[in-house]
Structures are given as C-alpha cells and as structure tokens.
Amino acid sequence: MIATLLVGMLCAYLLSFSVMFLLISRRLGRDRMGTDAFAVGNLILGAAYMLQLLEGSVGLSWMGVLNHALTLGALLAYSVGGLRFFGRPTPLLRPLAALGLGHVVVQILVEWAWGPVARYALLSAVCALWFVGMVVVLVAGLRTFACDLRAEALLLAALISGIGVLNALKLAKLLAGGLATLHMDGQFQVVFYVYMCSLATIIPPFIVWLVLRRLTDRLRDMAARDPLTQLLNRRGLTEALKMQQRHSNGARLLLIDLDHFKRINDQYGHHTGDAVLCAISDVLREAVRAEDLVCRMGGEEFAVVCPGADEATAGGVAERIRQAVASTARLQTPDGEALRCTVTVGISGRFDGDASLEQAMQVADAALYRGKHAGRNRVEWGDTSTNQNRGQSALSEVPVLAGVICDP
16 A cells, blocks of 8 residues: 555656656757656656556556556656756657567567566566666766766766666566565565655756756856857956966966957958957967966957966967967958968966966066067067066068958
8 A cells, every 4th residue: 555655656746747847848948958858757657657556466468568668768768868968969759669669579578488577577677777877877977978067976876776776676576576576565665666756756856956057057157258259258267267276386377469450340340350359269279288278358359377387388388379370361351362360479477376367467468568569470578577588579570461460
C-alpha cells in the first residue's frame, strides 16, 4: 500500500514538473537549454508509472511492455536534455521512437526465450548501466564542459549514483528471488520508491536552478562585454583584474588607438567603421598572449592588460599588434579597395590590480598622446625617465589612400 501511494505521488510530481519545464522552455526562446527534453522525460516517466499502477500484477502484458519502453525513453530524454544544457544540440524524437520500438521487440524476444524474470532483469540492468554512464560523463566533464558547475555536477552525479545502485540491487534480487522481489508491499520496493520520490522532488528544482544560473552568467557576461566586438568593456576589465590580482605579481597596460578613425567613418560610413573595429579586435585576439586581457575602451580605443609581463614582453606584444594591424588588409571598402589601417600604442609601467589601473591608464594615455604627435603608427613607453627611447618603433610611412589611412 505504501509503495503504491509513493508511485501515485511520483506520477503527480513528474507530470507537474513536466508542465513546468514546458512553460520554461517556451519562455527561453531558441536556446531552451534542454528544458524541452526534460519536459518530455518527465511526461514519459510519469506515463510509465501510471501504467504500472494500472497494470497491477507483474507479468507479460501490453501495459508492462510499454511501461519498460517508456522508462528507457525517459532516460534517453533526460540524457538529451543534459547534452542540450551543455550546448550540444542533440535530436530527440527519432532516437526516442527508435529506442521505444526496439525495446518493445527485445522485451518480447527475451520473455519468449527466458521468461518474465529475464525481461524485468533486462530493464534493471540497462537502467543501472545507463546511470553509470551518466555519472562517468558528468565526472569526466568536470574538466571540460561542466568546469563552471563543479559542485552542481558532483551533486547530480551523487544523486544519479544512488538510483544506479538501487537498480543494480534490484537486478541482483530479481536473479536471486524472482518476481517476488517486485511485490509492491516488499521492503525493497518501498525503499526504491522513497528514493525515486526524493529524486523527483529534488532534481527538477535543481535543474531550474542550473538554468537560472546559466542565464545570470550570460547576463553578467553580456554586461561585461562590448556588444560590437565581444571584447571586454571597461567594467569587464575591472572585474577580470579583481579575479586575477590574487595570483598576479603585477601587469602592464597597453592603450591602443586606431589612427585617423574619424576619417574612415567620414569617407566610407559607419558600417565600414564598425567592420574595421571588428577586424582590429580579431587582430588583437591573435596577437596577444593567452593570459592577456583585451578590452574595447570605447570608440576606436582598445586596451590590453599583460599580467606578469616585464618590459620586453609588453613591448613585444605591443610591437606585434602594431605590425599585424599595419601589414594586413582585413577588409575591403565599398569600392573594392583593400583597406589598411595603423594603430598607435602607449605602454604603462608596472601596476598592481584594478586599484592602480586608473594611474596606469593615465601613464599609458600620456604615452599614446606623445605617439600621436610623433607621427602615429608607433609604440611609445609611458615611463620616459627610464624608457625614453626603449621600445619605440622607428617606422617608415605606410602607403595611404587619400593621404590618410588606407592602402589601396
């Protein structure tokens, strides 16, 4: 009686959460983060348990065969939901139909060859192995796709491990004691369904929490990035420096300004100007080191923070940026002419974290200002007392279109 009541509660939980996930998925738009698959999984599993209540005694019947097929289909739906949550688009409906039909055929063959115990043992064995696979994938993903959700992934793996162990125990009991193991008033069945009710109560809100966390992370990332270039903005740079300063022994700041950018906008329009900014952003990403922070400060001005860099390293990054911008035609004008641009770079002295970033900005900006007046397309050091000529680039003029910014 207790187990039957628990199964009834389980049906109510699963069907209710199926509606909840469906509503959430419709609100999320295109990227539903697997909530649509979770809705299908809950609906299928709820239907499976409803058939179990209607079936009554165990044995071969169309309800029992469909119940087992739906149970495996629910596991597939949950797995697909997890893959979609972690950004791996995975089909659901066709694999679901194939698995359901295939397992119906397998059940009939197993029952015919080895009897009803073998059919129920098959379900327990497949479920146990499936849960083991889920746990292995989650633990392996702690270093890759789930690295930002380590605690949550470990908790989910622990919960899944529990139901996997229970299915393994059910398999052992079926092989030892036959169908009597599945009697609804048996102690094992009560324990099994208590745990399943606990999972049905914990996991759906847990998944909702994961979806909300992913959404807030995306909003935070959007607030920290420039919408045009997807580089860090000033706020994002400050936050990144706060995270890095615990492990960094100082950094150097490079301020990078695109030469004569206003004339690009005036001559070719703002659409071309935006394309130039995106192209320069790509150059910066390719030219900096893996640990460097790249930021668009606003307009045509960019910044690069080089953690732990000495003078030679910072100067090398700056010169690499300058040469890459000056030597590469990143796009064409509306008239089909290859457009080349140049940048001027100002380098600050060493600074520590976001607290001294403002002072480093002033030093690098002063160096940038001197570089502009000295002819542009050059690297200028901010610490003039010790680096009067160090790192400056003695540069030849770049061929220009209309005498300003572009190389035909």
